[in-house]
Amino acid sequence: MVALMVETGGPVHHFAVHRLGKDLNLASYARTSEDSRQRDCHGVRYQLRINERTAHEYGCRVVATYTDNGRSASKEGVVRHGFERLIEDLTLGHTPDGRPLDGVVCVADDRLYRRPEDLARFFTALTSRPGRVYLDPEGCRDPYGQEGLMQALRSLDVAATETQVRSRRLRDWHWARAAEGVPHSGPRPFGWLEDRLTRHPREAGLVERAISDRIAGKPVRAIARDWCDLGVTGTRGGRPTAQTVTQIITAPRVCGYRSNRGKLLLVPGTDRPVLGNWEPIVAPDSWEAVCGTFSPGSLYLHRGSGAPRRTGERRTPARHLASGFLRCGARRSDDARCHGAMCAQKGRSRRSPYVYTCRSCGRCSISGPLADEALERLLLAGPPAGPALTEEARRCWESGVLAERRRIIESVLLHCLVLPGVKGRPTWNFSRVTAVWR
Known part of the structure; x- marks a missing residue:
């Protein structure tokens, strides 16, 4: 057995190649970005099986598993509970039941991190104790050496590029659908049936009446209370609020207009809005009139993807020191x-x-x-x-x-x-x- 020693410009670290064996306890991590079709966690199950095989090939054993099903690693603000628990246990040096952790096994780097801050946190936690290893199906990596870190950085760069390409393709796909007048994807909009084309016999009438009442000066909170008294619920089962009512009645779809990423789409070379292929609820002049009763920060078109919900001038400053932290x-x-x-x-x-x-x-x-x-x-x-x-x-x-x-x-x-x-x-x-x- 030979111990590989790697010098990184500081103290000399002893890479744990000589320890690879049944006494080496590994943490197995698996993650998928989405599980919207089958919803049975099959993706993370398959990854955990591969991790078990990889650990067995190196004579190691998996003593703890950490999973994040349907959780993106590239979007800011997404909390991955399995990843956070892995970082916490690596820092502590042991699993919740007291077994020491000697390394991590994963099917690929981009399952663990796609953002620089996550890479830094993972390597800091992994190397917080000496003699640890990082395994994937390609082999055993030294997390303390310069080559191991450079390989991680290369993987991060590839993941970042892939994320940008996929994001651009997805934006282009949504724009092309919008330009053809295809309805929005996702849950059905309030006021239409499941086909997103045909007016809902009850909800469409509520939306039309709400727009008329708002133009006449009725408060949105009063409209939301009326809907609650009638037992109306949103398409996801929630109770109507002033915020959701505002979003519904100021959405361009109520008059048949198509928007994309918070902007009204226009026919190229003209000032005419793109018309959707669904049944409108009100005429365009009624939609413009009801939008005129709200401040810009509340309008639907200021709440699309990539657009702030409220303008910078209207944003309420934090009143307490730790708010948001x-x-x-x-x-x-x-x-x-x-x-x-x-x-x-x-x-x-x-x-x-x-x-x-x-x-x-x-x-x-x-x-x-x-x-x-x-x-x-x-x-x-x-x-x-x-x-x-x-x-x-x-x-x-x-x-x-x-x-x-x-x-x-x-x-x-x-x-x-x-x-x-x-x-x-x-x-x-x-x-x-x-x-x-x-």
Whole structure:
């Protein structure tokens, strides 16, 4: 048995080739981008089988599996619970049941990461302990050596290029459909039947009446309440709100116009809108009149893909320091952390006039002042293995301007993980908040 030693410009790392054997415990990771047809998780199952075969070929054993079914790795803001749990266990050095982790096996690099920040987090967690390996069907890789890192960067570049090409093809495909007047894909629009062409006998009448009432000056909230009283639900089963009613009655489709990515499509060389091949609900002048009763930030055409829901002038600034930076650390039924966004809402005491609560699971809340103070402590202390804030950043922080402080937080932190509290504990526990640094 020969141990391969790789020098990376710093300390010499001992690559664990000599340890490949049944005593090497591996974490198996699998991910698919979508599972919309069969919805049976067959993609991740197949990947896990391949991982088992790869581990067996190298005499290793899989002691833990981590999966993300139907979760994109290239879209910003998508939380992959399996990946987050893998990073957490690699950093801790063991599985939840206490078995040590000596490496990771995966079918391909792009299953693990397609974004530079995910690559950095994965390699940081993987190499946080000495002697670990990374396996795929192509062979065993040294995560500590320069060649291993360069191979990972090449894979990242290929994945990024592939993502851009696929995204462009998908945009072109949607545009071509729109230019031919084909209805939008996805769930059926409110007001039409499942064929997306024929008017719904009840919903179309509600939309037509709502447009007339709104032009006459009726508030949208009152229209939404009327729909709720009638027992109306959206095409996904939700209760009507002022926001959804506004989206429905200002959508160009109600008068037969076709839009794409938040813009009204025009016939090339003319100023005439492209007409869809479905039955309209109202005439174009009625649609233009109802749109004129709303501010630009509320219109459907300002809410398409790639367009902001509200204009920059109308965007409401954050009122609290930690707003948007907190993620829920509660455990789900599969033992993965929730990682849902925690939003501020009114509290019930003078000590906690506002609280941050997870809007995904609702099982984790924390006092607003406690979370803000914990975040400030973490920021001023700096990361354990990195430099603290610069003097200029500290001066900006001491100025007390909320916008400046939030800008500093965004520059050094990805988010903060908030662990669930313990009922009956009278004192604030600042250790509930842990930072995930950039």
